[in-house]
Amino acid sequence: MFDITPIGWVRGGRIEAVDDDWATLEATIELDATHFGAESLAGLEDFSHVDVIYVFHEVDAAAIETGARRPRGNLDWPEVGIFAQRARMRPNRLGVTTCELLGVEADRIQVRGLDAIDGTPVIDLKPYMTGFAPRSVVHQPEWAIELMANYWVDDSVQ
Protein backbone atom coordinates (compact mmCIF):
# COMPACT_ATOMS: atom_id res chain seq x y z
CA MET A 1 0.00 0.00 0.00
CA PHE A 2 1.09 3.54 -0.70
CA ASP A 3 0.03 6.71 1.04
CA ILE A 4 -0.80 9.39 -1.46
CA THR A 5 -1.10 12.99 -0.32
CA PRO A 6 -2.93 15.61 -2.36
CA ILE A 7 -0.56 18.19 -3.82
CA GLY A 8 -3.50 20.54 -4.34
CA TRP A 9 -7.18 20.80 -5.11
CA VAL A 10 -9.48 21.77 -7.95
CA ARG A 11 -11.23 25.07 -7.23
CA GLY A 12 -14.22 26.16 -9.24
CA GLY A 13 -15.57 24.54 -12.36
CA ARG A 14 -18.38 22.10 -11.84
CA ILE A 15 -20.03 21.21 -8.54
CA GLU A 16 -21.61 17.97 -9.66
CA ALA A 17 -20.13 15.03 -11.56
CA VAL A 18 -21.94 14.60 -14.86
CA ASP A 19 -20.90 12.56 -17.86
CA ASP A 20 -20.52 15.07 -20.67
CA ASP A 21 -19.75 18.60 -21.88
CA TRP A 22 -16.45 19.27 -20.15
CA ALA A 23 -14.66 21.05 -23.00
CA THR A 24 -14.96 24.70 -22.13
CA LEU A 25 -15.10 24.40 -18.36
CA GLU A 26 -12.37 26.35 -16.68
CA ALA A 27 -11.05 25.64 -13.23
CA THR A 28 -8.14 26.52 -10.98
CA ILE A 29 -5.77 24.05 -9.38
CA GLU A 30 -4.43 25.44 -6.15
CA LEU A 31 -1.32 23.78 -4.72
CA ASP A 32 -1.06 22.88 -1.05
CA ALA A 33 0.81 25.97 0.12
CA THR A 34 2.31 24.18 3.13
CA HIS A 35 4.50 22.07 0.81
CA PHE A 36 4.62 23.82 -2.53
CA GLY A 37 5.03 27.26 -3.97
CA ALA A 38 5.63 29.14 -7.20
CA GLU A 39 8.99 27.35 -7.67
CA SER A 40 7.18 23.99 -7.92
CA LEU A 41 5.47 25.29 -11.08
CA ALA A 42 8.40 27.26 -12.54
CA GLY A 43 8.52 26.91 -16.32
CA LEU A 44 5.17 25.14 -16.60
CA GLU A 45 3.81 28.15 -18.49
CA ASP A 46 6.01 27.16 -21.45
CA PHE A 47 3.76 24.15 -22.04
CA SER A 48 0.35 24.39 -23.66
CA HIS A 49 -1.06 21.34 -21.85
CA VAL A 50 -0.76 19.62 -18.52
CA ASP A 51 -1.65 16.09 -17.40
CA VAL A 52 -3.69 16.26 -14.21
CA ILE A 53 -3.76 13.16 -12.00
CA TYR A 54 -6.52 13.24 -9.43
CA VAL A 55 -8.74 11.18 -7.16
CA PHE A 56 -12.47 10.65 -7.79
CA HIS A 57 -12.93 11.30 -4.09
CA GLU A 58 -16.72 11.16 -4.10
CA VAL A 59 -16.84 7.56 -5.30
CA ASP A 60 -17.84 5.36 -2.42
CA ALA A 61 -15.64 2.33 -1.73
CA ALA A 62 -18.71 0.09 -1.98
CA ALA A 63 -19.33 1.29 -5.55
CA ILE A 64 -15.91 0.32 -6.88
CA GLU A 65 -16.07 -2.14 -9.75
CA THR A 66 -13.33 -4.75 -10.10
CA GLY A 67 -14.82 -6.90 -12.86
CA ALA A 68 -16.75 -5.99 -16.00
CA ARG A 69 -19.69 -3.66 -16.62
CA ARG A 70 -21.31 -1.81 -19.51
CA PRO A 71 -19.90 1.74 -19.75
CA ARG A 72 -22.56 4.13 -18.40
CA GLY A 73 -24.88 1.12 -18.14
CA ASN A 74 -25.61 1.58 -21.85
CA LEU A 75 -27.17 -1.62 -23.22
CA ASP A 76 -25.88 -0.77 -26.71
CA TRP A 77 -22.32 -1.17 -25.51
CA PRO A 78 -20.53 -4.37 -24.47
CA GLU A 79 -19.63 -5.41 -20.95
CA VAL A 80 -15.97 -4.51 -20.63
CA GLY A 81 -13.53 -4.80 -17.78
CA ILE A 82 -12.97 -1.85 -15.48
CA PHE A 83 -9.42 -1.57 -16.89
CA ALA A 84 -10.84 -1.45 -20.44
CA GLN A 85 -12.85 1.68 -19.63
CA ARG A 86 -12.19 4.99 -17.88
CA ALA A 87 -15.20 5.00 -15.53
CA ARG A 88 -14.67 6.63 -12.16
CA MET A 89 -15.84 3.74 -9.95
CA ARG A 90 -12.48 2.03 -10.45
CA PRO A 91 -9.90 0.55 -8.10
CA ASN A 92 -7.87 3.39 -6.53
CA ARG A 93 -10.36 5.89 -8.04
CA LEU A 94 -7.70 7.65 -10.15
CA GLY A 95 -8.40 10.05 -12.99
CA VAL A 96 -5.84 11.21 -15.54
CA THR A 97 -6.72 13.98 -17.98
CA THR A 98 -4.71 16.12 -20.37
CA CYS A 99 -5.99 19.70 -20.08
CA GLU A 100 -5.27 22.97 -21.75
CA LEU A 101 -3.10 25.17 -19.55
CA LEU A 102 -4.43 28.71 -19.55
CA GLY A 103 -2.07 30.29 -17.09
CA VAL A 104 0.17 29.95 -14.06
CA GLU A 105 0.08 32.44 -11.22
CA ALA A 106 2.25 31.81 -8.17
CA ASP A 107 1.05 28.48 -6.69
CA ARG A 108 -2.03 28.05 -8.83
CA ILE A 109 -2.78 27.16 -12.40
CA GLN A 110 -5.77 27.79 -14.60
CA VAL A 111 -6.92 24.95 -16.87
CA ARG A 112 -9.62 24.33 -19.45
CA GLY A 113 -11.27 20.97 -20.05
CA LEU A 114 -10.57 19.28 -16.74
CA ASP A 115 -13.24 16.66 -16.08
CA ALA A 116 -13.03 16.91 -12.30
CA ILE A 117 -15.35 18.72 -9.93
CA ASP A 118 -14.72 21.51 -7.46
CA GLY A 119 -12.82 20.21 -4.43
CA THR A 120 -11.21 17.25 -6.22
CA PRO A 121 -7.83 16.29 -4.72
CA VAL A 122 -5.01 16.55 -7.27
CA ILE A 123 -2.12 14.15 -6.67
CA ASP A 124 0.24 15.04 -9.51
CA LEU A 125 0.74 17.44 -12.41
CA LYS A 126 2.95 16.66 -15.38
CA PRO A 127 3.68 18.80 -18.42
CA TYR A 128 2.31 17.26 -21.60
CA MET A 129 5.17 16.38 -23.93
CA THR A 130 4.46 15.24 -27.46
CA GLY A 131 7.03 12.49 -26.91
CA PHE A 132 4.55 10.83 -24.53
CA ALA A 133 1.78 10.62 -27.12
CA PRO A 134 1.21 7.18 -28.69
CA ARG A 135 4.21 6.14 -30.77
CA SER A 136 2.28 3.90 -33.18
CA VAL A 137 -1.09 3.79 -34.93
CA VAL A 138 -4.04 4.09 -32.55
CA HIS A 139 -7.23 2.10 -32.77
CA GLN A 140 -10.16 1.74 -30.41
CA PRO A 141 -13.56 0.01 -30.43
CA GLU A 142 -16.68 1.69 -31.78
CA TRP A 143 -18.28 2.06 -28.32
CA ALA A 144 -15.36 4.20 -27.14
CA ILE A 145 -15.84 6.57 -30.07
CA GLU A 146 -19.58 6.79 -29.38
CA LEU A 147 -19.02 7.35 -25.66
CA MET A 148 -16.65 10.25 -26.31
CA ALA A 149 -18.94 11.94 -28.86
CA ASN A 150 -20.38 14.41 -26.36
CA TYR A 151 -17.73 14.26 -23.68
CA TRP A 152 -16.06 17.56 -24.47
CA VAL A 153 -18.95 19.15 -26.31
CA ASP A 154 -20.29 22.37 -24.92
CA ASP A 155 -23.93 23.32 -25.35
CA SER A 156 -23.04 26.95 -25.95
CA VAL A 157 -21.28 26.13 -29.20
CA GLN A 158 -23.74 23.55 -30.57
Add this chain to the structure above:
Amino acid sequence: MFDITPIGWVRGGRIEAVDDDWATLEATIELDATHFGAESLAGLEDFSHVDVIYVFHEVDAAAIETGARRPRGNLDWPEVGIFAQRARMRPNRLGVTTCELLGVEADRIQVRGLDAIDGTPVIDLKPYMTGFAPRSVVHQPEWAIELMANYWVDDSVQ
Protein backbone atom coordinates in the same frame (compact mmCIF):
# COMPACT_ATOMS: atom_id res chain seq x y z
CA MET B 1 -4.31 11.07 2.49
CA PHE B 2 -5.40 8.19 0.31
CA ASP B 3 -4.34 4.56 0.51
CA ILE B 4 -3.45 3.26 -2.90
CA THR B 5 -3.16 -0.49 -3.45
CA PRO B 6 -1.29 -1.94 -6.41
CA ILE B 7 -3.61 -3.61 -8.90
CA GLY B 8 -0.66 -5.50 -10.34
CA TRP B 9 3.05 -5.42 -11.10
CA VAL B 10 5.39 -5.04 -14.02
CA ARG B 11 7.14 -8.33 -14.79
CA GLY B 12 10.16 -8.44 -17.02
CA GLY B 13 11.57 -5.61 -19.10
CA ARG B 14 14.37 -3.67 -17.49
CA ILE B 15 15.95 -4.31 -14.11
CA GLU B 16 17.56 -0.91 -13.66
CA ALA B 17 16.08 2.56 -14.09
CA VAL B 18 17.95 4.41 -16.82
CA ASP B 19 16.96 7.55 -18.64
CA ASP B 20 16.64 6.52 -22.28
CA ASP B 21 15.91 3.90 -24.92
CA TRP B 22 12.57 2.55 -23.74
CA ALA B 23 10.86 2.21 -27.12
CA THR B 24 11.17 -1.46 -27.95
CA LEU B 25 11.22 -2.84 -24.42
CA GLU B 26 8.46 -5.32 -23.81
CA ALA B 27 7.08 -6.20 -20.44
CA THR B 28 4.13 -7.97 -18.86
CA ILE B 29 1.72 -6.44 -16.38
CA GLU B 30 0.32 -9.11 -14.11
CA LEU B 31 -2.82 -8.25 -12.16
CA ASP B 32 -3.15 -9.03 -8.47
CA ALA B 33 -5.03 -12.33 -8.80
CA THR B 34 -6.59 -12.02 -5.35
CA HIS B 35 -8.73 -9.09 -6.54
CA PHE B 36 -8.79 -9.19 -10.32
CA GLY B 37 -9.16 -11.66 -13.13
CA ALA B 38 -9.70 -11.92 -16.86
CA GLU B 39 -13.06 -10.10 -16.56
CA SER B 40 -11.24 -6.97 -15.27
CA LEU B 41 -9.48 -6.76 -18.64
CA ALA B 42 -12.38 -7.89 -20.88
CA GLY B 43 -12.42 -5.89 -24.11
CA LEU B 44 -9.08 -4.21 -23.53
CA GLU B 45 -7.67 -6.09 -26.53
CA ASP B 46 -9.82 -3.88 -28.80
CA PHE B 47 -7.59 -0.92 -27.95
CA SER B 48 -4.14 -0.45 -29.46
CA HIS B 49 -2.76 1.49 -26.47
CA VAL B 50 -3.14 1.59 -22.72
CA ASP B 51 -2.28 4.24 -20.14
CA VAL B 52 -0.30 2.69 -17.32
CA ILE B 53 -0.29 4.50 -13.97
CA TYR B 54 2.44 3.28 -11.66
CA VAL B 55 4.61 4.14 -8.67
CA PHE B 56 8.34 4.88 -8.94
CA HIS B 57 8.74 2.65 -5.89
CA GLU B 58 12.52 2.78 -5.76
CA VAL B 59 12.64 6.54 -5.26
CA ASP B 60 13.58 7.24 -1.68
CA ALA B 61 11.34 9.66 0.24
CA ALA B 62 14.42 11.76 1.05
CA ALA B 63 15.12 12.26 -2.67
CA ILE B 64 11.72 13.73 -3.50
CA GLU B 65 11.92 17.20 -5.00
CA THR B 66 9.18 19.70 -4.21
CA GLY B 67 10.71 22.85 -5.72
CA ALA B 68 12.70 23.40 -8.91
CA ARG B 69 15.66 21.56 -10.44
CA ARG B 70 17.33 21.17 -13.81
CA PRO B 71 15.95 18.10 -15.62
CA ARG B 72 18.59 15.35 -15.41
CA GLY B 73 20.90 17.92 -13.82
CA ASN B 74 21.70 19.14 -17.34
CA LEU B 75 23.26 22.62 -17.13
CA ASP B 76 22.03 23.40 -20.66
CA TRP B 77 18.45 23.24 -19.46
CA PRO B 78 16.64 25.65 -17.16
CA GLU B 79 15.66 25.04 -13.56
CA VAL B 80 12.02 24.11 -13.73
CA GLY B 81 9.53 23.14 -11.08
CA ILE B 82 8.92 19.47 -10.33
CA PHE B 83 5.40 19.85 -11.79
CA ALA B 84 6.89 21.30 -14.99
CA GLN B 85 8.89 18.12 -15.62
CA ARG B 86 8.22 14.38 -15.51
CA ALA B 87 11.19 13.34 -13.34
CA ARG B 88 10.60 10.39 -11.07
CA MET B 89 11.72 12.01 -7.77
CA ARG B 90 8.36 13.78 -7.53
CA PRO B 91 5.73 14.10 -4.81
CA ASN B 92 3.69 10.86 -4.70
CA ARG B 93 6.21 9.26 -7.10
CA LEU B 94 3.61 8.61 -9.81
CA GLY B 95 4.37 7.71 -13.41
CA VAL B 96 1.86 7.80 -16.26
CA THR B 97 2.79 6.38 -19.65
CA THR B 98 0.83 5.51 -22.77
CA CYS B 99 2.12 2.16 -24.07
CA GLU B 100 1.43 -0.02 -27.02
CA LEU B 101 -0.77 -2.97 -26.05
CA LEU B 102 0.59 -6.15 -27.59
CA GLY B 103 -1.81 -8.65 -26.12
CA VAL B 104 -4.11 -9.65 -23.28
CA GLU B 105 -4.07 -13.13 -21.83
CA ALA B 106 -6.30 -13.91 -18.84
CA ASP B 107 -5.14 -11.57 -16.05
CA ARG B 108 -2.00 -10.26 -17.71
CA ILE B 109 -1.21 -7.88 -20.52
CA GLN B 110 1.83 -7.51 -22.71
CA VAL B 111 3.01 -3.97 -23.48
CA ARG B 112 5.76 -2.29 -25.49
CA GLY B 113 7.39 0.99 -24.50
CA LEU B 114 6.62 1.06 -20.79
CA ASP B 115 9.28 3.10 -19.01
CA ALA B 116 9.01 1.22 -15.73
CA ILE B 117 11.29 -1.45 -14.35
CA ASP B 118 10.62 -5.05 -13.37
CA GLY B 119 8.66 -5.20 -10.10
CA THR B 120 7.08 -1.75 -10.44
CA PRO B 121 3.67 -1.54 -8.72
CA VAL B 122 0.90 -0.63 -11.18
CA ILE B 123 -2.01 1.27 -9.65
CA ASP B 124 -4.32 1.73 -12.64
CA LEU B 125 -4.75 0.85 -16.30
CA LYS B 126 -6.91 2.88 -18.67
CA PRO B 127 -7.58 2.29 -22.35
CA TYR B 128 -6.16 5.06 -24.51
CA MET B 129 -8.99 6.89 -26.26
CA THR B 130 -8.22 9.47 -28.92
CA GLY B 131 -10.80 11.70 -27.25
CA PHE B 132 -8.38 12.15 -24.35
CA ALA B 133 -5.56 13.45 -26.54
CA PRO B 134 -4.97 17.24 -26.42
CA ARG B 135 -7.94 19.08 -27.88
CA SER B 136 -5.97 22.15 -29.03
CA VAL B 137 -2.57 23.00 -30.49
CA VAL B 138 0.35 21.67 -28.44
CA HIS B 139 3.53 23.55 -27.68
CA GLN B 140 6.42 22.82 -25.37
CA PRO B 141 9.80 24.37 -24.56
CA GLU B 142 12.94 23.44 -26.45
CA TRP B 143 14.48 21.59 -23.48
CA ALA B 144 11.57 19.15 -23.42
CA ILE B 145 12.10 18.31 -27.08
CA GLU B 146 15.82 17.80 -26.49
CA LEU B 147 15.19 15.66 -23.41
CA MET B 148 12.86 13.34 -25.31
CA ALA B 149 15.19 12.95 -28.30
CA ASN B 150 16.59 9.62 -27.11
CA TYR B 151 13.90 8.60 -24.68
CA TRP B 152 12.24 5.99 -26.86
CA VAL B 153 15.18 5.35 -29.17
CA ASP B 154 16.52 1.83 -29.28
CA ASP B 155 20.16 1.13 -30.03
CA SER B 156 19.26 -1.85 -32.17
CA VAL B 157 17.58 0.37 -34.75
CA GLN B 158 20.08 3.23 -34.78
